[in-house]
Amino acid sequence: MKKKLCLIITIVIIMSVLSGCGEKAEIALITDIGTVEDGSFNQGVWDGIRRYVDETAISYDFYRPSDTDLDSYMKAIKTAVKRGAKVVVCPGELFGEVVYTAQFxxxxxxxxxxxxxxHNEDYSDETIADNTMAVVFSDEQAGFLAGYAAVREGYTNIGFLGGDTQKPVIRYGYGFVQGADYAAIELGKMVTINYCYGKTFxxxxxxxxxASSWYQNGTEVIFACAGAMGHSVMKAAEENGGLVIGVDVDQSRxxxxxxxxxxxxxxxxxxxxxxDYYNGSFQGGKTLLMDAGNDGIGLAMDTSKFVNFTDAEYNAIYGQLVDGKLVPYAGCDFGNTFDLTLVNTTVNYxxxxDS
Incomplete structure (x- = not known):
């Protein structure tokens, strides 16, 4: 009897992790493998949902899939729909194929x-249906600002550690390298960048x-573009006297x-x-670009630890992005930075x- 009771309790716990709290909810967030308190991507999207429902009192919930494969994501969406979801929010590139399937x-x-x-499995069809709104960001602009600021602050041995070769991650990294090189040219300095994809988030x-090996060999700052993996970089920084540039949201806390x-x-x-959905102006079938021009990206200046890099410098470089005077290259075909033309920067890729 005790074994049977334990089994029932275990099943209930697993289902609650997969499917939220079990109540009806009009708005649903399907998380990736992380949580809504990951201090990164999921939490950023979740904060926007909570801000909206605080103003409207519409029911909402989140659903954490058991894994990151298509079937697990689709099961979570199915559960959300069964519980009354009218609008489903999905965070990140991992959901491209998932949303392609679910929208139909x-x-x-x-x-x-x-x-x-x-997109479908082989990217041969990238149809955005009328019931789907896609939002993309100018990751390369955000990365550019991070690299530029790090070098203007005085650091010349820096690093980029990405989670995997997803397009947003590549764009972040490419922008970071270009921003660092731009600042290095301005200052007449040479910059070295360690660059790697850790194959995990x-x-x-x-x-x-x-990350510890990088810090111990002279890397001063690492741009950790890897979701929860960034906490590993932060731990290494704490143990080795290094610094970290956070990603997606303000990670100063x-x-x-x-x-x-x-x-x-x-x-x-x-x-x-x-x-837009509840106001009847939902932009289905379209992609919305959020960039410097509509305040879609930026650096966390208010909570930064900059000593040399000033707000005036930040506003000046940001303005060049807004005006189109600076257009960072955003190619995603390679990911290894070999297709970048750099002047004062050496990248150690x-x-x-796999072991």
Missing amino acids: KYPKVSFILVDGEP EESPEMVQL ESPTVLTSAMKELANASYRGLS LELV
Whole structure:
């Protein structure tokens, strides 16, 4: 009897992790493998949803899939729809194929894909249905600002550690390298950048070890563009006297080592999508670009630890992005930076080998 009771309790716990609290909810967030308190992407999108429902009192919930495969995501969406979801918010590039499938399977449900666009498995069809609104960000602009600020602050040995070769991550990294080179040219300095994709968005001892080795060999600041894996970099920074540039949201509260954060206004994206939906102006079938021109990206200046890089310098470089005087290259075909033309910057590209 005790074994049977334990089994029932275990099943209930698993279902609650997968499916939220079980109540009816008009607005649903499907998280990736992370949580709504990951201090990064999921939390940023969730904050926008909460801000909207605080103003409207519409029911809402989040659903955390059991894994990151298509079937697990689709099961979470199915659960959300069964519980009354009228609009489903999905965060990130990982949901591209998921939303592509779901938008046709559930034509009466609206989808907001934040930081991604729908596509089939081989990208031969990238149809955005009328019930889907896609939002993308100028990641390369945010990355550019981060690299520029780091070098203007005085750092010349820096690093980029991305989660994987997803398009937004590549754009972040490419922007970071270009921004660093632009500042290096202005200052007449030479900059070295360690550059690697860790092949994970999760915390791991291996990533702590990798980041620690960089710090111990002279890297001063690492741009950790990797979701929850960024916490591994922060741990390494804390243990080795290094600094971190956060990503997606202001991560200054996550660690005293955070110099600044390259931010996407994720909360604004989910809030705007929901507002458009309930106001009857939902931009289905379209992709909305959020960039410097509409305050879609930026650095966390108010909570930064900059000593030399000033607000005036930030506003000046930001203005050049707004005006189109600076247009960072955003190619995603390679990911290794070999296709970038750099003047005062050397990139040491490290490719991890699966053991």
